[in-house]
């Protein structure tokens with residue numbers, strides 16, 4: 001429950017003329033919004049459904065804001081006819097709006113979680129202005145502070161001590177391995193489907209076809225492969241601290257699955273290197289394709305989130321690690337990257353060896369992501385107070401992921417194979433949203 005049942009005086013004061021007047025002043029004076037909204041040009045309506053009494057008495061459906069590049073030229077009660085002149089319409093009930101305002105939630109993330117409805121406008125466009133949208137709501141006046149789910153960050157950030165290094169008992173000799181558990185089921189699947197050998201993949205046709213590709217076609221395949229090569233190496237290098245934590249907690253079934261996880265990442269690293277050696281022949285400057293946003297995530301945030309576990313194995317630290325690794329790197333970016341290979345290769349009947357490897361690799365990754373979701377669900381159900389900080393972390397990470405997708409398309413005036421940036425952004429957000437839905441996050 002978000003609020004005390006009886007509506008307080010504070011809550012009754014929301015969305016009145018006085019409240020609107022105060023918002024106008026605070027938005028006008030916000031340098032944060034001026035900065036973050038400088039590229040945003042979007043007349044929009046914050047719509048209410050159902051319409052509360054306070055708006056009914058004004059014959060309004062919500063609030064209309066004419067936002068132009070960091071400035072607000074008009075802000076007033078919205079009439080139904082304002083819908084035609086608005087680019088964006090966001091809809092929620094009164095309680096949700098108050099919660100979004102009081103808890104300073106990211107509106108874009110709230111749409112993805114289904115709390116806020118995007119009645120008009122593009123989610124992809126909004127996601128590129130997510131900081132502006134968040135900064136805008138942050139300027140709205142807050143009257144009450146009675147929301148729950150407040151997390152004592154000091155408590156949650158406090159490192160939990162690892163389990164003792166001594167074994168008090170063994171699972172196999174006490175209650176026995178739980179073959180019904182999800183990690184054990186994943187382990188069975190890994191033994192069945194994850195046994196492919198990158199060395200067995202035949203690249204002979206790929207080698208022939210590679211010579212026939214145009215320079216631009218070679219460039220974009222090399223570009224994507226440069227991101228995957230370093231990405232697979234990074235996830236191989238960075239998974240160890242998580243395995244160490246799971247082992248130290250005595251979670252044998254999970255650790256058994258994780259042995260296949262690391263092995264598979266190593267095979268993925270081998271696969272891309274074989275492609276380079278056997279198909280490309282000469283080695284281009286792969287690292288020239290690693291842009292600043294890519295480097296932030298793969299050179300810094302991922303290893304930091306994973307290696308932090310050696311010092312701090314707290315549930316929050318584990319959540320941040322898995323959120324970065326499984327939700328964003330694997331579940332959002334890699335999944336989107338496979339789709340790019342699919343569009344370039346499968347649809348043009350090119351590079352069958354690469355196609356085969358990607359298909360096998362994708363199957364492995366689906367188990368990795370499934371484990372990540374299991375781990376996150378376990379941690380959140382044991383520590384419900386960590387939902388807020390975890391969601392905040394994910395918001396930031398999704399932003400990193402969409403920045404990387406923008407960055408990938410930058411060097412191309414005409415993108416080879418007809419790849420479309422907007423389509424890929426939307427696909428990535430959809431992947432992320434699918435994971436969020438499976439986590440049953442509730443804000």
Ligand SMILES: [Fe+2]
Pocket residue numbers: 232235264265268365
């Ligand atoms: Fe992988």
Ligand SMILES: [Fe+2]
Pocket residue numbers: 235265330364365368
């Ligand atoms: Fe993976």
